[in-house]
Amino acid sequence: MIRFERVSKHYPGGSRALTDVNFTIERGSMVFLTGHSGAGKSTLLRLIMMLERASRGKVMVNDVNLSTAPDRMATLVRRGTGMIFQDHKLLKDKTVADNVGLPLLIAGLRYSDIRKRVRAALDKVGLLDKENSWPLTLSGGEQQRVGIARALVGMPPLLLADEPTGNLDPALSRELFTLFEQVSEQGVTVLIASHDLDLIRRMRKRVLVLSGGRLADDIPAGDHP
Ligand SMILES: Nc1ncnc2c1ncn2[C@@H]1O[C@H](COP(=O)(O)OP(=O)(O)O)[C@@H](O)[C@H]1O
Ligand SMILES: [Mg+2]
Incomplete structure (x- = not known):
């Protein structure tokens, strides 16, 4: 599903974010990406989203080389990718259901279809009873789960999360990772x-370890010390 072949990324101004990174991720697997702050984690995710372009090498997603794909491919790539951030940026003046349904509204789906899919996505994250609530009345963990429902509502084949547990306590973080596992x-x-x-x-999943923009380790699932 995702393959990096000798990928390097330099930002304008000379900052080297990734150097010669190689790996393959199979469809349907769950993989962690770790490393110190500034190691290149967000850059790697941004390359997969086509928010950045590789300076060298190939970023392959579903056999499409994103390094050379035309800019208009970005819309297609993002439609097939759910993205979750630490700060989920929910709209305060819209209900939970309207927040989750927003990507479908933008994609032009019919209202009845949107409602069905929103309920399915909220059910997946255990928040069906909150569909008419306002985001600010929810706890931090619940708000994060609304963000996940919004990322899943378009049924994307790929889900990317950048430090999704940044604001959560250990118990909620664990719950969130278990949800990703499901x-x-x-x-x-x-x-x-x-x-x-x-x-x-x-979690005993595969872990890619970045250090200074290089892939320092690739620990297989189940193989943790
Ligand atoms: N937009 C940018 N412009 C210039 N340098 C950047 C930009 N984004 C990230 N960097 C640099 O690239 C390196 C990797 O950053 P990043 O991918 O954000 O790492 P991480 O997510 O692991 O903290 C860092 O040295 C960072 O300063
Ligand atoms: Mg980051």
């Missing part, structure tokens, strides 16, 4: 950038 078990490829090492170890 999503991957339904066939969605899940890639999560996180520096929560304890938690990552406990």
